[in-house]
Amino acid sequence: MTDDKLNDLLSDMDTPPIDKNAKKRAMNLAMAEFVQHKKEKNQQEEQQNSDTGTSENNQNSHQGFWFWVRPISNLLNASRKNLMMTLNNKLFYSGVATVSVAVMGTLLFQQTYKPSVDLSSTILHEQSVGLSEEIALQKRDDYQGQAIVIDKQEILTEAKSPAKPASPAPQSSIAIKENNLASTSIPSPSANEADAIISAPAPSIVLEDRSRLQSPALGASENKSDLVTTKSFAQEKAKAAKSLTPVEAEIAPDIIAQQTYQNEGRDRFESVEINPIKLVSEEPVSTFSIDVDTASYSFVRRQLNHGVLPQKDAVRIEEMINYFDYAYPLPESKSQPFKSSVVVHPSPWNPGKQLIHIGVKGYDIAPTQQPRSNLVLLLDVSGSMNSPDKLPLVKQSMSMLLNSLHPDDTIGIVVYAGAAGQVLEPTPVKEKQTILNALNRLNAGGSTAGGEGIKLAYQLAESNFDKTAVNRIILATDGDFNVGITNQEELKGFVERKREKGIFLSVLGFGQGNYNDHMMQKLAQNGNGIAAYIDSMSEAQKVLINEATSTLFPIAKDVKIQVEFNPNTVSEYRLIGYETRHLNREDFNNDAVDAGDIGAGHTVTAMYEITPKNSEAKPSIDPLRYSNNNEKEILEDKQASLRNEYGFLKIRYKLPNEDTSKLITKTINMEGELQNNKVDKEIQFATAVAGFSQLLKGGKYTGNYNYDNVINSAQASKGEDKFGYRTEFIQLVRKAKTAQAIR
Amino acid sequence: MQDDDxxxxxxxxxxxxxETLLERHYDTLFKFAFKWCGNREDAEDVAQQACIKLARGLEQFRFESSFSSWLYRLVINCAKDWQKSQTRHQHTTEQEIALVDTLHDEQPDKKILIQQLLNRLDSFSEGMKETVLLVHAEGFTHGEAATILGVKESTISWRIHEIRKQLQSMFGQEDL
Structure with missing residues (x-):
């Protein structure tokens, strides 16, 4: 490793932006410490001041004298205990201990000392020397210990002239004590720099933990100046908490310490059987609702980027296919909001079978014709959102969204955690700073009362309802609703009723580990919105800026597709994907049945794999032995022209403000429609995505088709790829291949 | 107002x-702490510790060196203390990488590399990590680093040389 590389790597290491809350927290703690320190210092100074002067004279004449009275056993124990208990603050307490021994010693000495008994005093003195040596050993680290050792000699000299020490009065010995105390404790900061600094963390760690718990409260308050005063830290916090605004105060108590959800496998997906092969003779009609969501692709991408294959239930083939924008022919006018194109081509994974490719391209609204938007952002700030890929990403995504809105659009913000609260009343986008400020104030913590939040968001959207505008709630969450309306059916019903009033709901999913995909799908489907999964800034960019118009402006709702297959030409069919969007045959003409929506400029792709009659492909389902269905008879009954058709395509849709549906029909000819080379490429790419998705789902019907086929076919057809999404797809396939290999 | 005043x-x-001092220097503290730890949470902890230590330790500053180099030494001490406390409940490297990975999804390889490098530096002998970070991450000269760490300039040069040797043998020559 060269210097340059090291320089490059380390100096380039992009430090994240400084978290204001963390900074404030650190500063508050430091200020508290500073104030505390100042207080201690002042106390010491006071003590010193009161001591100096009175004791100076006595110090010299009596210093060390009291040490030789130490051997009184119970006193020694007491001082030992003290030492043990106060190891941390030994500088201070050992002084106190020594002094207390000294005082007692002096008193006792006065009582026991008799000048006539010279002999006993020397014995006493000898003992004292031995014991004080012991003490000196105990306190080896303590500089007081040295003092004791030195004192021994003084004791020796003093013991020889016993008449002299009889004089000390009680007051003066107390003076010694106090002076000693002062002399041990006061010089400590300067003499023992290292110790003073190192001993600081012990108390402060406790403080730090406490501050973590309450930090949002501290962070929220703008209370700076008061810390300067000598009030205690706790009082300060109480004050800070009081100064919160009502909305914040409501949320603050619920905000608790860091909880990051790391565990995998708690993501919830609905388990749906992959669409089976069906016999045309038994079930000639296939009906489903379109799906323009893209959540599944982003989730799969995230998993693959972490080197693991996604759960099979997480893969929804149609969402994988529809993640990409395909250049299908555009509709000519707004009156018919979308145009369908049908292409038939051989199936890459089953020789002899055919793929019917139905592409729908929505009309794109020019920026000037876009209606006004009345948006309410409903943001989840519960504890589970406390992770770098959740709330911070939500905030960033929402500020990105601001850029794709018009100045006169309005935005309101509702947050929910343990309780729901309005953070920002509907505000025009031109007051951008107000909105950004509101966003930046958000913190994560508490449980998740999603249901309540939704109610409040709808109230807000209704209060600002504009008939000509697009009224939409954008919910950003990890899908974890655990308080309030938790019953999915109830929530669904609620969203449905509001949809009828003209307020739509879109869902943006964030994070992993606790991701409730099923709930989000249900909500978005019932709220006439999209469900997208945002795993990175680039995905936010895609959904909220590049595709903002399709995310925000619906051009058709309740779009259903029905295909009737021609039993003369097709023996079996299989719908690829759309498992969760299955509709009953009779639902197609029933306008009361809800279905998917198309936003401005959206593309939707559906694929059928069919087994044509008399083809080289072996039918997957054996013919019935006892069926009286004579194929030839049917053929004779029908007109010759019908032998040319694979089936009949019907699309029903409603315009966004209408309640009755319109119908588009089209025959599916054996040759499909003539398309140009560009569209062929698009279709090849869509087929590669479909193949990949099916492989991820277990590859039940894809034969020998493998990841390399996907890569080759996608590579050949990726085309211009302006935003790089298709190149990324090819990378993902490679990652899947690696993940599969090491499994 | 000048720092000295x-x-x-x-x-x-x-x-x-x-408070003004803290306000001014927190960013530097945090940035250096981040380079030491490699992730935000820990860096915030270390920076916080450093601020608290500063509250008690400031009076020991004797204007003999520049304040910023004195601060660097303070952060290094805090980071080392933090590291000691971390060894008790060490994360696995895997978790760390996952964390770094989620933070910077777009360049996972580089982040992992940095994390590996930091881990590697931890295993070196005393004084090595701070030397590398001061010289390579903060761009100090050997002389400046020597003042900050309170050692001779030749010691710094020797350490840098030694580190280069060791890293080479560990990471090998390929693509580094």
């Missing part, structure tokens, strides 16, 4: 001056 006032007990 602020420090004198803070040493005399002026809390306002101390």
């Amino acid at each position: 602020l420090i004198k006032q803070a040493q005399a007990g002026d809390a306002q001056a101390f």
Whole structure:
């Protein structure tokens, strides 16, 4: 490793932006410490001041004298205990201990000392020397210990002239004590720099933990100046908490310490059987609702980027296919909001079978014709959102969204955690700073009362309802609703009723580990919105800026597709994907049945794999032995022209403000429609995505088709790829291949 | 107001001056702590510790060196203390990588590399990590790093040389 590389790597290491809350927290703690320190210092100074002067004279004449009275056993124990208990603050307490021994010693000495008994005093003195040596050993680290050792000699000299020490009065010995105390404790900061600094963390760690718990409260308050005063830290916090605004105060108590959800496998997906092969003779009609969501692709991408294959239930083939924008022919006018194109081509994974490719391209609204938007952002700030890929990403995504809105659009913000609260009343986008400020104030913590939040968001959207505008709630969450309306059916019903009033709901999913995909799908489907999964800034960019118009402006709702297959030409069919969007045959003409929506400029792709009659492909389902269905008879009954058709395509849709549906029909000819080379490429790419998705789902019907086929076919057809999404797809396939290999 | 004046006032007990000092230098503390730890949470912890230590330790500043180099030494001490406390409940490297990975999804390889490098530096002998970070991450000269760490300039040069040797043998020559 060269210097340059090291320089490059380390100096380039992009430090994240400084978290204001963390900074404030650190500063508050430091200020508290500073104030505390100042207080201690002042106390010491006071003590010193009161001591100096009175004791100076006595110090010299009596210093060390009291040490030789130490051997009184119970006193020694007491001082030992003290030492043990106060190891941390030994500088201070050992002084106190020594002094207390000294005082007692002096008193006792006065009582026991008799000048006539010279002999006993020397014995006493000898003992004292031995014991004080012991003490000196105990306190080896303590500089007081040295003092004791030195004192021994003084004791020796003093013991020889016993008449002299009889004089000390009680007051003066107390003076010694106090002076000693002062002399041990006061010089400590300067003499023992290292110790003073190192001993600081012990108390402060406790403080730090406490501050973590309450930090949002501290962070929220703008209370700076008061810390300067000598009030205690706790009082300060109480004050800070009081100064919160009502909305914040409501949320603050619920905000608790860091909880990051790391565990995998708690993501919830609905388990749906992959669409089976069906016999045309038994079930000639296939009906489903379109799906323009893209959540599944982003989730799969995230998993693959972490080197693991996604759960099979997480893969929804149609969402994988529809993640990409395909250049299908555009509709000519707004009156018919979308145009369908049908292409038939051989199936890459089953020789002899055919793929019917139905592409729908929505009309794109020019920026000037876009209606006004009345948006309410409903943001989840519960504890589970406390992770770098959740709330911070939500905030960033929402500020990105601001850029794709018009100045006169309005935005309101509702947050929910343990309780729901309005953070920002509907505000025009031109007051951008107000909105950004509101966003930046958000913190994560508490449980998740999603249901309540939704109610409040709808109230807000209704209060600002504009008939000509697009009224939409954008919910950003990890899908974890655990308080309030938790019953999915109830929530669904609620969203449905509001949809009828003209307020739509879109869902943006964030994070992993606790991701409730099923709930989000249900909500978005019932709220006439999209469900997208945002795993990175680039995905936010895609959904909220590049595709903002399709995310925000619906051009058709309740779009259903029905295909009737021609039993003369097709023996079996299989719908690829759309498992969760299955509709009953009779639902197609029933306008009361809800279905998917198309936003401005959206593309939707559906694929059928069919087994044509008399083809080289072996039918997957054996013919019935006892069926009286004579194929030839049917053929004779029908007109010759019908032998040319694979089936009949019907699309029903409603315009966004209408309640009755319109119908588009089209025959599916054996040759499909003539398309140009560009569209062929698009279709090849869509087929590669479909193949990949099916492989991820277990590859039940894809034969020998493998990841390399996907890569080759996608590579050949990726085309211009302006935003790089298709190149990324090819990378993902490679990652899947690696993940599969090491499994 | 100059730092020196602020420090004198803070040493005399002026809390306002101390707050201004903190406000000014927190960013530097945090950035260096981040380079040491490699992730935000830990870096915030270390920076916080450093601020608290500063509250008690400021009066020991004698204007013998520049304040910023004195601060660097403070952060290094805090980071080392933090590291000691971390060894008790060490994360697995895997978790760390996952964390770094989620933070910077777009360049996972580089982040992992940095994390590996930091881990590697931890395993070196005393004084190595701070030397590398000061010289390579903060761009100090050997002389400046020597002042900060309170050692001779030749010691710094020797350490850098030694580190280069060791890293080479560990990471090998390929693509580094």
